[in-house]
Amino acid sequence: MAFMKKKFLVLLLSAFLVASCSFGPPIIDMSQSDFPVQGANPFDPAKLLVQVGPNATGQSNFESRINYHIAYELAGTEVPYAEAVSRQLTGQVPETSANDTGGKAVLTLTSLTHNAFLHDSGDLPDVTEEIIAEWELTGPDGTIVENFTFLGQETGPTEWGTSALPKSIRKRSLAATTNLYLNTVDGLVSSAKLDKLAGN
């Protein structure tokens, strides 16, 4: 019986996760962070172009047996995330698959993966959400200079109820996305190769 209950819960959580992803992209909660720092764009937009890659992929694994092999778009999550990163780094909005990079270094978001893990405790177990972003830095001549992988995580409870459940999922997803954003900016700002290519 307990197994059935848990199975039902997993299915329900899965459905809500999918649904919450299709409601719209989660925003980045800037109030939770030190970014963006006003006037602090560490890279020269004349030297660096940030873009969402032409083949950028978004996929999700939630209790993998449910949707193994099922990759669905994260409802455009990659765009606001890339925009937040781009605005912080260069003060510009990101390009979407620029054809002409104008001899600039290019920072390309290549993939965004969203995982969720149930913690096996209680009828409403805590869930860890994990979002992984991969970026590729190419020099002005198009050669790959560095690959970056960044991680955002948040663990939290799932609340029961038709309105509380999706709300708690969105709250957790938002925190994980914000954490990813912070780790991305921190990581890119501290990259010596990026600084050499496009530092102000």
Next chain:
Amino acid sequence: MTIRTCKKTIALLLLISLAGYAGCSLERVKSQALQPQDKDLDNVKDSLVFLVVNIKQPRARLKLRNFVAKNLTSQETYSFAFHDNFILGSSQLQHTVNGDTVEHLVFLDLPPATYSISSMEFFDFQYGIATGNLTGNTTTYLNYDLFKPVNFEVKADGVTDLGQLNIQIIQSTQTYTTENAYSGLQSTYKLTNAYMHTMSGSIRRLDGILNFTTPGHRDIDLKKAKGRYPALREKVFHKGKMWIEE
């Protein structure tokens, strides 16, 4: 039932029992890999070992089998069955699909020592290939003889982080035939360049070449592990060594 039939039945039962006993005496399983639940990670008998296994070819729904390591000091062998009952896709064996790679965070419980994973002396290092739909049975194994053993060291203190073990099917050109369990129809497929076409039914055994690499440690793997498993957050990790014998 005649007396003669009874005798035959008893003899058969005795034979089966003897076979079972013989099978047990060959059992080499000394340890089970840990399930990644907090209570398992807190109740370690020896030393906790952490490694990341990346398998390139998620389309094939590969399943780890017969992961056997030999303690080079005590000569004891440890067969890790973390895979056997947990097909990829099970919530009990957490894994993620990142692009073209299936990633496992694996935890083992081992005495401090140097170990060698080799299929030459023990079992084949196998991968099951699940076919059919998600609930279908895995019936086929891609056998690979690991001619160059993978060695690793487990430290006495804290958690030994072995880093990454990457496994990729780089060549398998054998044509094989599948039989649809329902219709009885046979189809022939060819595995080329590590790409598994859509299929149904069960595949027979096939051989392939797997490429093993140990690219080292990544900070992000530790962050993932600590984020997913609260029991790890207070533990001290040490970088351990894992290498492929030349």
